[in-house]
Amino acid sequence: xxxxxxxxxxxxxxxxxxxxxWWFPLLESLHVVSITLVMGAILMLDLRLMGVAARxxxxxxxxxxxxxxxxxxxxxxxxxxxxxxVTRASAHMTNPAFQWKLVLIxxxxxxxxxxxxxxxxxxxxxDMASTIPIQARIAGAGSLFLWTGVMLSGRWVGxxx
Amino acid sequence: xxxxxxxxxQWIATSEARELANWLLSNTPGLPPILxxxxxxxxxxxxxxxxxxxxxxxxxxxxxxxxxEMIGRLMPWTWFALPTLFISGLPFILARPARYFTNPVFxxxxxxxxxxxLLAVLFYRLSLRETNYWTxxxxxxxTGKIIAAGSLFLWLSIVMAGRWIAYSDxxxxxx
Numbered sequence: 001x002x003x004x005x006x007x008x009x010x011x012x013x014x015x016x017x018x019x020x021x022w023w024f025p026l027l028e029s030l031h032v033v034s035i036t037l038v039m040g041a042i043l044m045l046d047l048r049l050m051g052v053a054a055r056x057x058x059x060x061x062x063x064x065x066x067x068x069x070x071x072x073x074x075x076x077x078x079x080x081x082x083x084x085x086v087t088r089a090s091a092h093m094t095n096p097a098f099q100w101k102l103v104l105i106x107x108x109x110x111x112x113x114x115x116x117x118x119x120x121x122x123x124x125x126x127d128m129a130s131t132i133p134i135q136a137r138i139a140g141a142g143s144l145f146l147w148t149g150v151m152l153s154g155r156w157v158g159x160x161x
Numbered sequence: 162x163x164x165x166x167x168x169x170x171q172w173i174a175t176s177e178a179r180e181l182a183n184w185l186l187s188n189t190p191g192l193p194p195i196l197x198x199x200x201x202x203x204x205x206x207x208x209x210x211x212x213x214x215x216x217x218x219x220x221x222x223x224x225x226x227x228x229x230e231m232i233g234r235l236m237p238w239t240w241f242a243l244p245t246l247f248i249s250g251l252p253f254i255l256a257r258p259a260r261y262f263t264n265p266v267f268x269x270x271x272x273x274x275x276x277x278x279l280l281a282v283l284f285y286r287l288s289l290r291e292t293n294y295w296t297x298x299x300x301x302x303x304t305g306k307i308i309a310a311g312s313l314f315l316w317l318s319i320v321m322a323g324r325w326i327a328y329s330d331x332x333x334x335x336x
Contacts, residue, residue, distance in 0.1 A: 022328070022331040022332075024328075025324065025327070025328035025331060028324050029320075029321040029322075029323075029324035029325055030321070032201070032204075032320060032321070032323070032324050033317060033320050033321060035201070036201060036204040036208045036320065037205075037208050037212075039201070039208070039209075040205040040206065040207070040208030040209030040210075040212065040213065041208075041209065041213075043205055043206065044209045044213075053234075054234060057226065061225040061226065064225060065222065065223040065224070065225050066223070069222060148198070148202065151198050151201050151202065152195065155194040155197045155198050156191070156194040158194075159194050
């Protein structure tokens with residue numbers, strides 16, 4: 001029954017239009033620009049949190065500079081991604097790579113929530129400190145690992161269909 | 162020019178490098194998506210370095226960071242990403258040279274890459290000589306903004322062109 005729903009999405013006029021015209025490559029190329037922007041912003045932040053790069057820049061400055069860009073680019077990635085998804089919704093939902101991608105995005109979001117609402121609360125204690133708390137470093141490394149996984153599984157989707 | 166590229170593509174097509182690339186791509190489980198992910202991560206490094214610097218110079222991003230400091234800190238990521246992009250893209254070109262060399266979108270992508278790299282080198286070299294080069298006078302500030310706008314346009318076009326290689330028929334119907 002749920003499958004009927006995914007299938008019905010594919011027959012939406014918009015979905016058929018995207019799938020049959022240059023809209024598909026346009027959305028796909030905008031998807032690539034937005035996911036690499038998300039990853040670029042997150043990469044800089046994660047490496048800072050891990051204490052690998054930009055060690056003399058305050059963490060709070062990096063967060064304020066980069067997070068809005070990561071969020072804005074992520075929103076564009078979701079919108080363009082949905083446009084691509086509806087053209088083959090039922091096939092994507094049964095595609096293991098796509099399922100992995102959704103799980104990894106959820107885990108990356110969870111990691112981000114834990115960081116933001118727990119670890120980052122006490123950032124004033126270690127904003128410029130030479131040693132960053134282990135929880136923050138783990139959150140940074142975890143984020144890098146999970147988002148790389150999102151990218152790999154996303155790219156893998158196209159090789160299964 | 163196209164004839165020359167076609168000859169070059171033909172030369173690769175009959176070479177052992179092609180056989181090797183083909184064999185690796187079809188016999189190593191997951192190699193194509195893994196290489197493409199390395200390519201994407203390297204593009205992310207380009208986004209996080211040169212693209213972000215361009216946005217900073219244009220006053221659109223990272224206003225809490227200094228331009229000169231950002232250039233010195235981030236440009237090495239661009240220099241590291243470029244060879245990684247080349248290496249992760251190369252097997253696909255070697256495996257199917259005709260699909261790329263005579264593809265108009267591929268030709269556009271590489272034509273844009275040359276000025277993009279030149280602008281990045283120029284930007285970096287002058288800042289290396291004098292950390293605050295791009296912010297030290299009104300004239301340089303404006304020149305910097307013009308270069309940043311051009312560079313931003315080039316890099317985003319290159320990234321988008323990469324994806325459009327597979328769809329060049331939409332733009333250039335083979336007649």
